[in-house]
Amino acid sequence: MKGILLSLACCLSLCSSLAAETVRLRATADIWLSDCGDERNTSAGKCPQFKLKSIQEMAAIRFDPAPARGREVLKAALFLRRAGSDMLRYIRVSTVNQDWVEGTGTQAYGPANGATYCLADAATKRPWAWPGSEFCDVIMSSGNTLATWAERKELADGWLSVALTPELIYALVCGDTDGLAVMDGGNLAYHNNMIHSVQSRGSEPYIEVELGKPLTDAPPKPVVKAEPAPDKAHLAAGALRLTIAEAKNVFCWRITLNGRPVERWRVKHPEPIGPTVIVLEDLAPSEKCDLEVVAVSPGGVASPPAKVTVSASPALPAAPALGKILPPLAVEPPIRPKKGMWVWGAPPLVKISPEKPEAMFSDMRGDFSNAVFERPTVKLFGARGETVSFQICIENCGAEPLRNVQIIPQELKNKENKTIAGKMIELFKNWYAKNGKGQWQPAYCVPLPTGAPFDIPDPARKLPNQQNQTVYVDIYIPKGASPGAYAGGFLVEADGVEPPIRLPIELTVYDFALPDHLSFVPELNAYRIPPNAHDFYRLAHEHRCVLNCWVHRPRLTGAGKDIKVEWDGYDRAVGPLVSGEAFKDCRRASAPVEVLYLPFEDSWPTPLTKQTYNYQGHWPGRGEDKKWLIEHYMKAPYIGDALSQDYKDAFLAVQRQFIEHFRQRGWDKTEMQCFYGGKNTHRIDWGVNMWWTTDEPYHWDDWLALQFFCRLWTQGRDQALPSLSGRGQGEGIAPRQPQPSPFPLPGRERGQWAARGDISRPNWQGRVMAGILDCEYIGGFNDPNAYRRCRILADDTGVDIRAYGGANRDTESNTASVVMLLSMWANGANAHLPWQTLGDEGALDNNDKAAGGGSALLIPAKRLGQTVLADMRLKAFRDGQQLIEYLVELGKRYRLNREQLKAMVHGAVAIETGRVAGAGADNADALVFGPLKAWQIAALRRAVAELIAKKNT
Template sequence: MIINYTGEKNVTDAVCQASQSNGGANWPPAGNAVRCSINRDTWISSINNEKDGSNGGAERLKLKGQQEYTIIDIDPSPLMGKIVTGALLHFRSATPVKAPVSRLGVSTLASKWIEGASENYKTEKGSSCFNYSEYNTDYWAYSGSSFMDVVFGRGNTIWKFADCTSPDSNGWQACAVDPDVIAARLSGISYGFGLYDEVGSTWSQNKGEFRFNFFPNRFIYSRESGKSAPWMKIWINGEDIVPPEEITFIEVDINDFPAGQALVRWQTPEDHGGGKTMGFHISYIADGDERHVPRYLIPVAGKPNEIVQMHIQDIPFKPGEIIDLIIKPVDSAGNVGKAFRKKIQLSQGQQMPEIEASDILPFSPNRVLPVAGGLKISVVDLLDKIDPVRGEMIPSQYDGYKGGNHLYSAKEKLIRLHAAKNETVHFQLNLEGRSSNVSISYNFNNNPEFRPKIFQFAYVETGKGKKTGFLPDPLVPLDGSFSIPSNTGNTRISNQTNHSLICEVYVPHEVMPGKKQGELVIVSGHEKIKISVDLTVWNFTLPDKLSFVPEMNAYGTRPLYNDLNYYRLAHEHRTCLNWLPYGWDGKPSFAPEWSGGDFIWELWDKKVAPLLDGSAFADMPRKGEPVDVFYLPLSENWPVNIFDHYKPSYWADEAFSDEYKKKLGRAFNKFALHCNAKGWNSTAFQFYLNNKIYHRKNFPRSSAPWIFDEPVNTQDFWALRWYGLIWRDAVVPVMGETMMWYRADVSYTQYGRDILRGITDIEYIGNNNYQKTRMKDDERVLWGISGFSEYGTSNMIDASNIQSVMWCISAWSRGAKGVLPWQTLGSRDSWKTAEQTALFYPSNQGPVPSVRLKAFSRGQQDVEYLALLSRAIELPRYAVAGWLANTIDLTEVVEKQHEGDAGTAMFNKVTPVELWELRYRTGKMLSGKNLPYKKSISERNNKISKDTALPEIGYVTVAPTVESHKPSCDNFKHN
């Protein structure tokens, strides 16, 4: 319903005249105001079982950060043909004292929805909930999508936020709504309005006591409440009866797109009726029927003559199908322009060529094992894990596996290996029994350039109580003879009957392809067993520059630059150690000295230059290859002291002095200039904000006013954007060829909207899934820059080591640039008690690897095979990933110990034999392609360009001046 607004006085109108920095200058809007009733509303939840529940019949609506949202609508028909200049949403708070609405985001909605009549999260067939636009019938967008795919920048939607007036004596509040958001409803490119609590969690600090209020429940009354129902006041200024100009051309790109897809571009036509071109109505004719393109795929209009793009996907078109595409522009008053019509052909897609099945099979199972000095000798995969007491295996294997598998024939006393050049290949030797004197040798006498290595396992205690046991994980270089039970490491197992060793050989670049003969000799007591090793060297070489980076993340206050041994160990394993040099107070333990105008670089350069110019690795397999990624020591509290410039606010653009912003920008600029002048162009330098406001509860010196790492609330994403804009402005003009990356670690990608689009160079995604990958892929196709890696945790020691390999393969197939276990440095205690995060074990002789680190190495090398395959057959990654998904089970289950856990992706349906077969089939095909060696085969320089366009988001463009709600804080500085 719409009636003329008579201008009756109420408290919310009076409060809208208050002063505040955001808005006000263009208030009130031009024209006359009308009152619009809310004709349908509901609230939905993203939490657990509530995702399928509806609240369309409830008398209250809830707003609760990223957890609960409200959807409302008006009847737009009486406003058609009018020019909207401004709007206010009036609503009555049901929690005006405890939790009023502070800042409200209002978005267009790119999907139809059903209000329903449910309450208390009850499921209702056909009604809208978080997971479905119509419960159990239609998703909001593509299959598996959610509400967040069709609001707040996703699904080609637009949004803005504004501060709400404080509740009046009756609880009424008002909030500005952007005129474009209203106009989108008139034009038919939106189906309602999504409402979002932008502040979310709140905090206070008074008299030294810090409190964090996690997602307060903010209730407002719904239309079912009668006189307390929300309503809109909308200003209109004249009429617009002139439709937009015609679209004159389109461009269609089908190169490298999957079958049935295309990217269509056209120019936004001008509008001369007083409003502006708002969007488009698009349909297509196929098989004689006209059908609408889903709204979430259709772009909103750009500025006049600006190019817009539509990615045709999710529609079941045939490969190479020709359709008749019809595009009609529509303006802000709802006037529809003439149809542009053209036949276009969609992508034929690109199919993988047939990759031959393996022409060799695993050796036959055999329970009869060779024996030397009372020790039964078996060989298994690097990824197998054997209990030192019971001999049980993780993952469990078939009977006779130890004597006959894909690597080993006990009958023939033969180990069979395959490797590319510049690859390290492993096997695991298991000795069952007891012996006081055992020695092992592993040699390729005809290939002195091969330098095989042998590591023996140490064991750590796993489990608790009655489930306590021991399992292998640390790997100690073999030095002389040993005994069983083993004396290696800090744990002694008196009843040990199984001891394992990892044998490996690196194949140098210059080795000629073909079969190489080696020998493994086991001596126990006075008996000796010789086992032949057949190593086939493939006719291709892995690149020195990693195409995919398993990034070994590290925290700690002890600088790792002193002897570089951790970096060298990571480098040897085709991974990259990345050590964050600051803690929760933001102060780095090692950094160049800051004079206020420039840095004193000498000492810092001396320590870090070997990592960045590659000289630290001059004697290693990938000779002279610099580290792939490198944390800069920059933070919110260094080199500029945040406590001298921060005024408590939930919004970064309000919180800081201009001096803080200028000093930060100067420091960023100096780092970019220096790294570029040094020619350090192979390493991605990362400015990364890691700290969290709620750390102040137990660590008062914590310097972060927001949740930077794994941002949760809009205020957190907005703060990351604010710092990123400073970085972009300071660094992009001067960085040259140096990769200066602004990084964010984001678990809740679906709630980040488009806030960081064009800001971050790379995002590390936690708990990745199809929805998050789809969001990043849409950004890549439509906007260009969208690099991401996945972060989580390595598998627990009592779980299968297949996880590390499969995580690499799965992440690569989804488009990731790498994986990152969030912590990798073990402690002294980790030699005795199992630590999931101990991939490097400290020792007096320098760090030693875990077998899980070697599993990451195996995973990285497997990804190089796949990347080389993509290059060899000249097909994009998605084509190889499609073949991969049909070849091996990529199904994963993310295991979390608690809600804040980074999570561990487990792959329980894959065996070492299947991975061996995948590797063999790929390797044999590549070996026949005669590929020339390339030091690097992938493009990693995804740095933001100065020309990268930013979305028009943020504050409502026409709004009254309203004071923003701020934390209650008498002193943010620590004592």
């Protein structure tokens, strides 16, 4: 009996020692990478140090996981030794989903040798993921990586440690990563935090792991279904979809395709509940695929392989050709009279100089034959529900002023005497202002009543060298108009000009209609609410745009969970916009605004104070030193712990009241956006009571704040709309917990109450906002990497991708704004937001200079008797939006997706995009889009319209 007890005691002692065993994983290699300018193409694999500096400089460290293999991980920590002073607080760690080469470079920022930020191996040009990808695409929860973060712990002799999750150790053990990526959370000091590398013997990084029980069980053989995935095919590639049944004891999958390993960045980890669905893209079209799927346990034990054979989908079929886009035929220029008046038709958007009747930016072919004018006739075409336009250029051919010029439109008739009435024809006298180069140019469109006289030169404008006046003409084609040919014209009269000059018009109406609901939203952002605000909203609405002003805010009474919203003033301002009542007399009658800001921000509905936000450091005001913001980064508690319960209760109470109030009113067609658009520097620059940069987040603390507010919003929404709950909570807030797969918003009501983020660095987003961000406005959306990253975000998280930037500069062709919208839509965005669109009345003289940044697209004009005027670029946005509606309709009729439609457009015209050299990611005005000739836009529209009409028959 004593022997049995002794044996039992020995077993218990052995189990206890196994459970408490701590092992060390030594570092075997590392790389120091930089995402800064020319440093992106450098290597430092054998350098004795590496630098951690926010999102600018980082490292990857390879470890020997053998001591932890086959054992449960109870705790783990990474140990680093500083090689100088530091300002580290939060340290981020993740797996690396591509194999990398250390190289032999010993100097900092040395020649490319081994891995660089841009390549996993410079010698073989092997990318980190897809061609053009970067290190950021395979770390920190991007590329199916696992990530965590923690506050560093200070140790003796310059050492520090950071807690790791067991998952990261299991990934090392299973070969599910090539080492660990390490980053600094960062702050506004941008300190150079130097860390000893593997080359610093005795100071090299290491991991300590506390081990538990043995993990020796093998997972079961996976149950796999494979099928073609035509919905994920591309023009030159097929795709397939793997569905792997839920199984226990599986940490990761290893997949081989035709005998070659599928790269880890393509392979999801097992879902906590239900099957795991993995899509493999970029395959040879219809390729036969022999697949093997192996399940690997946390202890590194592999299952028997499941084998399946399937053919990849075919590539997307080529879209119908648009045909060759040809310029107008050249004709002999007519001889102008030496006195009197000369009248001709010019394309829309083109800026005709008032001092010389020529296009200012080479976007028009000529005055005698152009996109709309075949002398003597203006030729237009369009769909029902579309506004088509052109300009009348009236030249003063004499030495004396041309007096009492009048334009009389005639209604348009078809052969059956059906008409498009004169009230559908609107005239606007172009008002001239100076652009950024000091050139006088047409800028603002002033309503011109039928028959209202004007002089050339314009005595109100006082341009001594004015030779001509352009008048913008908008013709709205009613939804009920019969398709076919219409004819009409304009009479242009002036004192001393006999007979009046007639400008004939021919209009072709195609047999399809543009929808009142916008398929793509040009969203005009503004940071104030102008006087006569509804007039501004209406003018944007008439141009198929949406004005979104920051911010309409109701009055509040009470505090905490007892806070109450007083709706009277808010309903007067907002009600007509979200009901559509404000637009009852507009072309898209009664269609409400598509989007509107909600008033939530850092200090609303509850102001930030030391009582509501437990940060007891110094609260700087306007003009104080940036060091106080840095101190906040270094010392403030995590936002979710520091905000008081009263603060959170008030947030949720006001949110619920908004949802209930809108439901009671029947206001259910406008996306109401909870948008946290703060920057912590506004505290010292402008005296604004905010602590976090939730607009264009940069440092980790910024992302945590945006994540917190969006999670609070979605949790509150789920409580108010319980039937629509369960999208996930974002990743990275704490050691990773299993989350349900996110999916697109299920139903109109939930989609109405959207969490919005403006992200200038989606490359650093990963899954941080997964399941808690509904719509995302992307900065820098104009290169293939941005397009692919955003497509991945949309596919993985269900977020709706939009873009922000500007309009064309006032020194550029207006057709560039058409190109801008077309490019955004073709590459996956569903809206474009120019960041600042309101100017003051000074814009009548100095165009965009009066916007204070951005573009003065909408301005007051009391001196001209107008509450609001539109810049010509608003018509460019309208024309771009209408062209997108053409393409959407074409896609529906021919079953084409955006990739196919994009190829059609690019096959017909050159779409050029770029960025101002040296501009930062937060510079919303840095995007550049090459203009198209006016005839190219017209020919593209007509080719698409003809294809749509052909499908009718």
